[in-house]
Amino acid sequence: MASNPSPELLIVMAAGATSDQTEHVVARLHEAGVDARVSRGREATVIGAIGERELLATLPLEGYPGVDQVLPILKPYKLVSREVVPDPTVIEVDGRRIGDGFFGFIAGPCSVEYREQTLETARVVAAAGCTMFRGGAFKPRSSPYSFQGLGVAALELLEEAKAETGLPIVTELMDPRHVEDVLEHADVIQIGARNMQNFLLLAEVGRADKPVLIKRGLSSSVEELLMAAEYVAKEGNERVILCERGIRTFERATRFTLDLGAVAVLKQETHLPVIVDPSHAAGRRDLVLPLSRAAVAVGADGIIVETHPRPEEALSDGPQQIRLAEFPEFAQEIAALAALMGKQIG
Ligand code: PEP
Numbered sequence: 001m002a003s004n005p006s007p008e009l010l011i012v013m014a015a016g017a018t019s020d021q022t023e024h025v026v027a028r029l030h031e032a033g034v035d036a037r038v039s040r041g042r043e044a045t046v047i048g049a050i051g052e053r054e055l056l057a058t059l060p061l062e063g064y065p066g067v068d069q070v071l072p073i074l075k076p077y078k079l080v081s082r083e084v085v086p087d088p089t090v091i092e093v094d095g096r097r098i099g100d101g102f103f104g105f106i107a108g109p110c111s112v113e114y115r116e117q118t119l120e121t122a123r124v125v126a127a128a129g130c131t132m133f134r135g136g137a138f139k140p141r142s143s144p145y146s147f148q149g150l151g152v153a154a155l156e157l158l159e160e161a162k163a164e165t166g167l168p169i170v171t172e173l174m175d176p177r178h179v180e181d182v183l184e185h186a187d188v189i190q191i192g193a194r195n196m197q198n199f200l201l202l203a204e205v206g207r208a209d210k211p212v213l214i215k216r217g218l219s220s221s222v223e224e225l226l227m228a229a230e231y232v233a234k235e236g237n238e239r240v241i242l243c244e245r246g247i248r249t250f251e252r253a254t255r256f257t258l259d260l261g262a263v264a265v266l267k268q269e270t271h272l273p274v275i276v277d278p279s280h281a282a283g284r285r286d287l288v289l290p291l292s293r294a295a296v297a298v299g300a301d302g303i304i305v306e307t308h309p310r311p312e313e314a315l316s317d318g319p320q321q322i323r324l325a326e327f328p329e330f331a332q333e334i335a336a337l338a339a340l341m342g343k344q345i346g
């Protein structure tokens, strides 16, 4: 018979427990072949123990010195849950921070199209105070006849933009066959909405040593998004950023329905940073500012926004890209709102 699928336990150390006592518990867990994840929180140190029920049952966990309580982890997600890691995670990329009071402001074109478009956009985005530069090299398009991205040539242009502006690069990985190329040039690996449940791809980036930005699937629940993050964390990469980018509903007035309720729920359920993509949700540039305002107000840890020097000529997502000439004003408003919410632009 298969063993119980949720054998995970949370070991809460007493307020006065020493780090030796915590190490002792961890050592016993490892000896028994159980994974241990220690989180030294502001309130208490907790150890997440993840392994077979039979193995865990062999350990007298409650009797170890310094242990206050042993509780089952009730949620299906473990490593990404607030239960296991009570304090918010801050992800740092080249000195830019995101999470726990640091607001990540990511902007750039939908697709990298040509050198000047990319560099011009990167310069404006950097001067406007953004913390990272986005741009698609491999594009997931609904039509096989649409522009599919420049691939490796785009990655090289992104590298050039980084060399000039210093902004870390966020770009999408669509296929495990591109992992080497993308890892060579990207600072944050984006997993697109359409790949949120591509479990082999998630495991692949879970073994990478770069942060991962996971976008919520078009028809995925909050729990499914958290489970996608769990796939990455389980492989050892706990530097995951979650992104709400709108879901498919009956509503046609916007391209997707921006689910801000999900952002509020995610902030409670996970210690990982949660950001919002207002561009793909809106589908039109006049709604990007109001949706961004709402994202800041609901407590998002950042936004990722599309902007293009000449959106009418863009090879993808033209209608939703903010005109580059208007971007500095947009950025000013976001910075002011983030400050109002007590956040520092990372
Ligand atoms: C994108 O960021 O350009 C993109 C394709 O996003 P999504 O996967 O959310 O549709």
Ligand code: MN
Pocket: 110, 111, 280, 306, 316, 317
């Ligand atoms: Mn796009």
